[in-house]
Amino acid sequence: MITKPPVIEKWQKKNKFGRPGTPLTAKKIAIHYTGKADVEGWRTVSYFNNVVANGYKVNGKYIYASSHYVIDLDGTIYQLIPTSEICYATNSANSYAIAIEVATTGPDNHYTDKTYKSMVHLCAWLCQYKGLDCKKDIITHTDVVGKAYKLCPIYMVKNPDKMAQFKLDCWNLKAGKITIDNIVNCTAPHKTTTTIPKLIKVIQDVNFHNAPDFKSSSVVGVAKVGEVFTVVDIVFRSDTNMYKLKSGYYITASTKYVQKYR
Numbered sequence: 001m002i003t004k005p006p007v008i009e010k011w012q013k014k015n016k017f018g019r020p021g022t023p024l025t026a027k028k029i030a031i032h033y034t035g036k037a038d039v040e041g042w043r044t045v046s047y048f049n050n051v052v053a054n055g056y057k058v059n060g061k062y063i064y065a066s067s068h069y070v071i072d073l074d075g076t077i078y079q080l081i082p083t084s085e086i087c088y089a090t091n092s093a094n095s096y097a098i099a100i101e102v103a104t105t106g107p108d109n110h111y112t113d114k115t116y117k118s119m120v121h122l123c124a125w126l127c128q129y130k131g132l133d134c135k136k137d138i139i140t141h142t143d144v145v146g147k148a149y150k151l152c153p154i155y156m157v158k159n160p161d162k163m164a165q166f167k168l169d170c171w172n173l174k175a176g177k178i179t180i181d182n183i184v185n186c187t188a189p190h191k192t193t194t195t196i197p198k199l200i201k202v203i204q205d206v207n208f209h210n211a212p213d214f215k216s217s218s219v220v221g222v223a224k225v226g227e228v229f230t231v232v233d234i235v236f237r238s239d240t241n242m243y244k245l246k247s248g249y250y251i252t253a254s255t256k257y258v259q260k261y262r
């Protein structure tokens with residue numbers, strides 16, 4: 001069982017712009033990004049609770065917006081709306097989704113290590129609490145509205161392999177296969193080796209692929225912690241290199257996931 005992560009409660013007053021009080025039966029968890037890298041998440045909390053909730057017009061129209069949770073750059077988790085009520089974050093999914101707004105960092109809007117750890121902890125715990133499946137029920141805002149409407153969270157939409165790894169990390173934490181201390185931030189810039197080891201050992205569960213890419217469509221299975229594989233080749237890629245294994249499958253060469261064994 002996962003313990004509930006520490007949450008700072010910043011309950012929004014009931015109001016028609018962000019907290020209408022409509023009951024929610026949560027079927028999905030939708031991930032969002034706060035919109036501008038390296039801006040603290042508490043500013044988003046304050047915007048929802050102290051600006052939007054009081055009635056705020058842009059171009060003559062009231063803004064209707066809120067989020068159940070906001071995760072900050074330092075990993076702090078704020079909760080604004082109870083998960084038994086709807087919020088206004090995910091368009092047509094508002095009636096069935098818990099929303100999490102997450103602060104991002106860097107030009108690509110990836111996550112700090114502390115933010116990533118809190119995302120995995122909160123999502124894994126929410127899946128446990130609401131009886132959801134981490135691999136199927138954690139979605140992006142873009143999954144609901146489409147890419148033409150909004151890329152949200154932009155890093156995860158542009159890097160679907162990282163979204164897949166994030167869901168796998170949540171699944172592994174919920175299943176007790178890793179602990180909170182073992183969570184590795186898959187979105188941080190990677191160190192990769194360029195020499196080819198004969199054998200590698202898996203130090204964090206990671207996907208196998210049937211092609212030298214990180215697309216979810218090429219995933220054929222999961223390499224488990226402690227397993228050892230024979231490497232026959234390396235594929236140099238602009239982001240993260242991959243090893244070709246004796247089985248013909250490909251796996252990341254990131255030292256966060258695999259280490260030279262011999």
Ligand SMILES: [Zn+2]
Binds near residue numbers: 032033089141152153
């Ligand atoms: Zn969004």
